[in-house]
Amino acid sequence: MCMASQWRGGPLFVILTLLSLSLAYAETGSPDRRAAGSTESSVEVRHLQEQDGWRVAETVNFRLWHQHSHSLAEAVLRTAERTRATQLRKWFGEIGVRWEPKCRIYLYASGEDYGAATGAPVQWGGGHTDIRTADGRVIGRSIHVYGSQTFVLKGVVPHEVTHAVLAGRLGNGRVPRWADEGMAILAEAPAHIAMHLRFLPRWHADDALYPTRTLVEMRDYPEPHALGVFYAQSVSLVEFLTRQKGAERFAAFVRDGERNGYAAALHKHYGWNFAELDRRWRQHAFYEKNAAEPTSGGG
Ligand SMILES: [Zn+2]
Structure with missing residues (x-):
């Protein structure tokens, strides 16, 4: 697993995801049946005129540029709409207002095209999100993706x-x-989540994990060699905290943590200090039987 991100300064920030060879192997597992959500077929997809050699299709909140079949374009857009609705409801308890302008999604035909557009090295697939802000308000969202159909639909989108x-x-x-x-x-789909978590027990045994306070107070990504630990521990800790008091409480904890510091937010929302969080999270992650099977996947 190798994921990275860059801060480009100014009003634009970038979330960059690279996919490793081993994560691509997760796609060979059985398909995730949850993808056939009951609301999916109700998402209306419009296919528009081609622009500059790109096929274009859109839904209420997304516009997709691609060079693929209509059916794949529809699957990408429906996955995007479903994810948007699911994640808004999960973390914020709301359906949100329509995105205006629509979030752009670029689905590249090859790793070379993706790399040329994003500057990211790519082998098997990847994803990358640009957010534009003005006065602290989000005014534009663009997503760049490339990869196999399974990876795109189950992981990166x-x-x-x-x-x-x-x-x-x-x-x-x-x-x-x-x-x-x-x-x-x-x-992401459960098989993909499991791939992120697969080395966590080894890093625990090697004493390579971050104290939870160090992790949550980090201002940016760690050095590239530590990204695997960072991603794995982050998803495990978010899953653990979400399990305690729900997803909306977790989001409130992060908002408060950013505003008033995480020690105060941790005490306010969970009643713990960091030593207690460390102890409880490690107990959950490494000594409870079902810890490796997160139940809160929203994909
Ligand atoms: Zn990411």
Whole structure:
């Protein structure tokens, strides 16, 4: 697993996701039947005129540029709409207002095209979200994706759309990375979540994990060599805290943490100090039987 992100400064920030070879292997598992959500067929997709060699299709909140079949375009857009609705409801208890302008999604035909557009190295697939803000308000969302159909529909689109949903909602500036990535990974299909978590027990045994306070107070991603630990521990910690008092309480904890500091927010929302959080999270992650099977996937 290798994911990275960059801060480009100014009003634009970027959430970049790269996919490793091993994560791509998760796609060979059995299909996730949850994708056939009951509301999916009710999402209306319009196919528009081609623009500059791109096929274009749209729904209420998304406009997709692609070079694929109509059926794949419809599946991508319906996954995006479903993820948006699910994640808004899950973390904020609301359906939200229509995105204007629509969130753009670019589905590239090849890794070369994706790399040329995003500057990201890519092997098997990847995703990348740009958020534009003005005066602290989100004024534009763009998602760039590339990969196999399964990876795109089960992993990268739910992940990146979740970043687009969270943008501007947790704190005054950029969503804290650990929460942003942990929440986005929880939107992926279970097999993909499991791939993120697979080395966590080894890192625990090697004493390579972060103290939880260090993780939640990090201002940006760690060095590339530590990204695997960062992603795995982030998703595990978000899942653990969400389990305690629900997703909306977790979102409130992050908002308060960004505003008043995480020690105060942790005490207010969970009644713990960081030593207690560390102890309880590790107990959950490494000594409880069902810890590796998150139940809160929103994909
Ligand atoms: Zn991400």
